[in-house]
Ligand SMILES: *[C@@H]1O[C@H](CO)[C@@H](O)[C@H](O)[C@H]1NC(C)=O
Ligand SMILES: *[C@@H]1O[C@H](CO)[C@@H](O)[C@H](O)[C@H]1NC(C)=O
């Protein structure tokens with residue numbers, strides 16, 4: 001598990017290319033150029049709202065300067081009129097790729113410039129004048145696709161005289177805790193293609209945070225350059241990125257869990273692949289002890305949540321004339337579950353065995369988009385059977401650009 005792309009390590013302000021590579025080739029993309037000139041203070045076309053307007057719903061983790069952290073953080077609101085623009089602040093990673101959409105139409109992607117204003121909705125946006133409007137008021141949603149890069153919201157602009165409308169929160173909520181595997185490292189659109197996002201969005205009617213970062217360990221140790229493990233960092237607003245280190249040094253703010261409007265029903269943990277790597281200074285017994293102390297802290301933080309421990313699928317290696325799965329920390333995770341299931345609050349075990357095959361992994365040992373979809377599909381159905389959650393996403397796109405098909409059906 002590598003930590004960060006080179007451009008993130010080199011500089012926080014250099015232009016990181018938003019080119020997407022697929023199996024070593026440049027992928028055909030249709031990113032929208034949304035940048036517009038900065039708006040003057042006396043602009044006659046726009047009504048401007050500050051980043052703390054109560055109608056804005058921030059998804060995932062954001063700090064009090066409205067800077068996003070961790071994987072696939074988002075912003076959602078409804079609006080009147082036919083125009084939405086956002087001014088991004090100085091703590092926006094230059095050229096960070098964001099996904100955005102109105103109502104139930106497909107995601108579109110655009111790269112964002114530090115300190116710039118970007119217009120995402122205009123009178124020519126498809127779906128605004130639908131003859132049978134199925135979703136009114138119109139919602140606007142934005143997600144940062146990466147885990148390390150982020151945006152800072154400075155202002156939201158609507159057409160002159162138009163209004164922001166608060167979108168009610170969904171009543172169920174999941175907290176995902178993990179590393180690169182949940183944050184979508186190596187998937188085409190990164191966190192937006194990862195199984196954390198795909199489970200949260202795929203269930204529908206669900207609020208979720210993906211508190212996951214590539215390379216991070218569970219045990220509090222420096223793993224692949226991440227200064228702290230999740231037993232420490234999970235309780236902080238910011239992640240372990242160089243961007244966070246530059247802003248907060250070694251004192252990241254504690255996260256205010258009471259700021260989440262919806263109580264957490266499910267905590268889904270899958271972590272330890274980095275602890276299990278000999279490149280990092282963690283061994284099985286410290287992993288086991290950290291896991292045993294972490295889960296009770298999560299229970300204190302989310303008293304009404306069911307806690308789900310996923311085991312680690314590990315690597316797939318070729319042995320003789322077949323492929324063999326090599327899961328990580330088999331005994332440790334089993335023992336953690338055996339101890340915790342008797343603690344008086346609901347702890348569950350989700351077995352990943354047999355879901356992925358060797359070719360669901362890319363060359364960086366992370367799932368392909370298909371691998372993420374398989375994990376997500378199993379987990380979604382398991383949550384439905386286990387907890388009775390309805391599958392409420394019944395049409396609008398969840399996984400972006402996975403429509404592969406055979407268009408020569410007569411060959
Ligand atoms: C990113 O945005 C800039 C301008 O905002 C544009 O020139 C560039 O082509 C975009 N990159 C991609 C990959 O779309
Ligand atoms: C904005 O408009 C007001 C009222 O017309 C005027 O007093 C003020 O100087 C203007 N400010 C700028 C920055 O143009």
Ligand SMILES: *[C@@H]1O[C@H](CO)[C@@H](O)[C@H](O)[C@H]1NC(C)=O
Nearest residue numbers: 049050051052053054055056
């Ligand atoms: C938003 O912040 C401004 C100052 O930056 C403050 O005047 C205003 O009261 C705040 N609004 C809310 C809803 O917190």
Ligand SMILES: *[C@@H]1O[C@H](CO)[C@@H](O)[C@H](O)[C@H]1NC(C)=O
Nearest residue numbers: 013089090091094113114115
């Ligand atoms: C963004 O704006 C701030 C002032 O608000 C400035 O200090 C900073 O240099 C700007 N950053 C970029 C990349 O233009």
Ligand SMILES: *[C@@H]1O[C@H](CO)[C@@H](O)[C@H](O)[C@H]1NC(C)=O
Nearest residue numbers: 082123124125126127128129
């Ligand atoms: C939607 O309707 C408004 C007002 O009738 C019009 O100005 C705009 O061009 C229409 N947009 C589309 C995409 O048809």
Ligand SMILES: *[C@@H]1O[C@H](CO)[C@@H](O)[C@H](O)[C@H]1NC(C)=O
Nearest residue numbers: 276277278327328329330331
């Ligand atoms: C990783 O997990 C496997 C399977 O439980 C175990 O055999 C191995 O010793 C572990 N390696 C490290 C470095 O912890």
